Amino acid sequence: MSFDDLEDYISFLSKNNDLLEIEENVDPYLELTxxxxxxxxxxxxxxxxxxxxxxxxxxxxxxxxxNERKMEWILGDKPYExxxxxxxxxxxxxxxxxxxxxGLEMLRELSGLxxxxxxxxxxxxxxxxxxxLDRYPICTTWPKDGGPxxxxxxxxxxxxxxxxxxxGMYRLQKFxxxxxxMHWQIHKGGSQHMQNAQDQKKIMDVAVTIGTDPLTIFSSxxxxxxxxxxxxxxxxxxxxxxxx
Numbered sequence: 542m543s544f545d546d547l548e549d550y551i552s553f554l555s556k557n558n559d560l561l562e563i564e565e566n567v568d569p570y571l572e573l574t575x576x577x578x579x580x581x582x583x584x585x586x587x588x589x590x591x592x593x594x595x596x597x598x599x600x601x602x603x604x605x606x607x608n609e610r611k612m613e614w615i616l617g618d619k620p621y622e623x624x625x626x627x628x629x630x631x632x633x634x635x636x637x638x639x640x641x642x643x644g645l646e647m648l649r650e651l652s653g654l655x656x657x658x659x660x661x662x663x664x665x666x667x668x669x670x671x672x673x674l675d676r677y678p679i680c681t682t683w684p685k686d687g688g689p690x691x692x693x694x695x696x697x698x699x700x701x702x703x704x705x706x707x708x709g710m711y712r713l714q715k716f717x718x719x720x721x722x723m724h725w726q727i728h729k730g731g732s733q734h735m736q737n738a739q740d741q742k743k744i745m746d747v748a749v750t751i752g753t754d755p756l757t758i759f760s761s762x763x764x765x766x767x768x769x770x771x772x773x774x775x776x777x778x779x780x781x782x783x784x785x
């Protein structure tokens with residue numbers, strides 16, 4: 542099963558009685574994440590949509606990957622079966638004379654699945670004159686946490702040396718109304734791209750996306766071997782190319 546975007550996925554969950562909508566005012570400081578935590582550990586595991594978050598006009602959704610059934614919907618198959626498909630795709634040839642046939646098999650699997658850049662696509666864009674992070678319902682999860690964190694972003698970077706893309710999920714800490722801190726470990730792809738940019742004395746472009754389709758979100762945390770990037774992985778699973 543393939544979902545075009547997060548809204549499509551939310552609509553599907555609602556039709557399948559796996560979405561809980563909370564209309565009461567909820568505080569993003571400790572309360573909202575506590576509700577998500579209790580839903581998860583009480584065994585109900587429903588995805589929760591908060592439509593009335595304190596001091597924000599923007600809704601919040603959580604627990605979108607909260608059980609195995611949801612993962613089967615998102616991946617279009619049982620996670621084990623998807624894992625076996627990936628394993629078979631990247632397995633080395635068993636004999637040296639099968640190298641060419643193995644390479645052709647991989648090309649057939651991956652053909653047309655790499656993201657394509659189009660000059661213009663239907664979209665809705667709003668450009669803000671001033672950064673104002675206070676308008677976003679950024680949650681504080683734990684009483685002694687360092688502050689509010691964006692916890693489910695897809696952070697997209699490009700290696701200035703090779704042009705290789707990376708999509709990773711790195712917590713973004715809100716310092717003030719205009720500043721976020723990127724929490725990525727030194728061995729992560731985004732951090733390696735940043736180090737390469739620093740070595741080249743270049744400014745690195747970074748895109749942070751929130752609320753993409755669930756498969757792209759999942760792909761950003763998948764432990765992928767070279768030469769796969771996260772967007773190609775998403776295309777491989779869904780059978781659809783990503784259009785930029």
